[in-house]
Amino acid sequence: MPELPEVENVRRDLNSSLEGLVFRDVKIHRLDVIKSPRRDARKRVSSLLVGGTATGFHRHGKRLALEVDDGRVLEFSLGMSGQMIIETEERESNWTHAHLIWTLESPSSGDSHRLIWRDPRRFGGVWAWPDFETMFARKWSQIGCDALNMKYESFRDRIRKTRRSIKTALLDQGLIAGIGNIYADEALHRAGVRPRRMSARLRRRELEAIFTATQDILLEAIEAGGSTIQSFKDPKGGEGRYQSAHAVYGRSGQPCHHCGTKIQSTTLNGRTTCWCRECQK
C-alpha cells in the first residue's frame, strides 16, 4: 500500500512520538513476520530493540528503519497493508493482526506507550540488523536511489538505459526507490507523458518534466499526509488527504480536471494504469 509519502509520514510520526523512549518489552505474536536471514538473527530477534533508546528514524524509498542507541536497527517493509500504531496507556485497542507489540517508557516522565506492528495481508516484513551500516551495505545500497534524494543526472542516466515503458521503469525499486502505482500515474499525467512510452526514447524535455513532476508530487503528497485509498493510517490513526488531489489514479471514466476528456484505464505489467489521452502524449 504505502509509497514514499505514506512511509515518510510514518517516519515523521514515529520520530516525534518515540524519540528518547526506551523499548522495555516486546510481545511476538507471529514470529514469521521477522525475515532476518542470518543464523545469528535469532539472538537479535529475541531482543528486537528491547533495552535500547529510540534514536534513529530512517527511510529509503518505501523502506523504514528504527535505530536504538546501542546501534541495533529494525528494518520494516510495509508491503500493502503494513501499519505502525502508537498508543498511549489510556487509549489501548484490541487490534487484529497485531504481530509485534512493544512497550516503551519515557525515562523522564515514566509514561508508557505501545508501538504495534500490524500487517493483515503480511506482504510486509521486519528485518533485524546489528547496525545501520550493515543494513545499508546489504539492503539499502542494493535498491535504487531514493526518489526524493536524487539528482536529475542520475535519474536521467537510469531511465535512459532501459527499453521498458516509462511507468514500468518508475515502479522498478532497483532503479528509483519510493514510487508506486499511485504516484507513477500522477507524475506521468503532470509531465504529460503516456505511461507506455519507451523510457530510452524519451526526449530530454520529457525526462526533465517527469523528474520535476515526480519530485513535486511526492513533496505535495508528504505535506498532505499521503494518500488514504482504503486503509492507510499514520501511526496516530490519522488518514492522508492527498487522494482528493489525484488527477488520474482511481478516476477512470471521470473527466480530466485539465481538459475534460474521460480518464483512460488499462493494465500495464499487471497494474491498473490511469491516464488522459489528451494531456499525455
Next chain:
DNA sequence: AGGCAGACCTGATTGC
C-alpha cells in the same frame, strides 16, 4: 531483456 501470469494474504467494496 522484458513482459506477463501467478503466488503470497486479508478485507473492503461491488453486484446480483
Next chain:
DNA sequence: TGCAATCAGGTCTGCC
C-alpha cells in the same frame, strides 16, 4: 441481508 466475485499504495519467482 447475504454471498460470491473483484479489487487493492507491493514484491517475488518462474516461464515465454
